[in-house]
Amino acid sequence: MNNFDLKKWANKVIEPSGIVLDGPNPWDPQMKDQRVFERIKAQGSLGLGESYMDSWWECNKLDDFFYRLLSMEDLYGRLGINLPVILEFLKSKLFNLQAMKRAFQIGEKHYDTGNDLFEKMLGPSMTYSCGYWKEADNLDSAEEAKLDLICRKINLQPGQRVLDIGCGWGSFARHAAKNYGARVVGITVSKEQKKLAEELCQGLDVEFRLQDYREVNEKFDHIISIGMFEHVGQKNYRVYMKMVKRCLKPNGLFLLHTIGSLKTGSSTDPWIEKYIFPNGKLPSLKQIAIAVDKLFVIEDVHNFGPDYDKTLMAWYKNFEDAWPALKDKYGDRFYRMWKYYLLCCAGAFRARNIQLWQVVLSPHGVPGGYKSIR
8 A cells, every 4th residue: 555545544544533634623643754654554553652753743632632542432443453462462471571570670661760750740749640639629639639548448547557569759658657647668669769769758657668569478457559550460460469468467458549441451552561661551340350359358449530631631731841851861752752651641541441440458348348438
């Protein structure tokens, strides 16, 4: 197929979305290099993302572009199978991409990118997960509301010991120790996260460890995990839940905060896998339920996925505002990659293509029943 025919093919694929190639709307992509169609045809989402990074196309409202694109029914069926998708599927089936020997790769690739970048993007809370916007009108209050919601959901009491699996830069530990008098152990696979978390939590009853979750073997009153389960992988879900069961006291609660997929599968988007979250995998509710079978009572499931759209757009604004101070270090290609990452994810949450769940689990069931907290 020549470039003209490939453009006709691309327009036909996206026709139900209301997107028009080189159209007049802010969500319509402007094609700067006609080779882009061949690249997308051959490589799917990987080609789409890489060609944007290479400035082969532009779009004034990337978030709206992805919202419309991902709202389409059977998008991937219309695009057809391509080599990167096949390779991702085969890798996920043949290998344990999240084995312990690979556990620190995500820290080195993503979370160690630069504390200066994350400080500018995330703001004072340094919380790299979905905020809770029910009564919030800005990012900081939404993130604080989310942290407090978690503390209230597990009925956190003074002196209780909590394990935070994937503790980030210590935002939960800081909130729980300062506001609830908790003692917190946070584990991370990022050296940069651990370093800054220790600085931010000086003087509090908090301990941070550079440690894989499979290495923990001690008891805690409660266990929480915020935005880390996406790095566990379906081959390890049961191992993960057995570790939580082993380390949780009989009357304790486990709160799992995770991005989730509507579809049960084994692989991830090739562009996200290559550039943002290597070895990542979004779980489905079915996979979570299978992983906790005979281990936990599922007490509560809370979906507030639309709040991630607001969170991502707030991060993007912070990133844009801070870019003049960051550009000399990171460069234009990184800027396009990071912008694409934040806005494609915002569009996906807006389209309800992906979800955000908080799941509360207990080892034996809460006597009299768990009272849901919102």
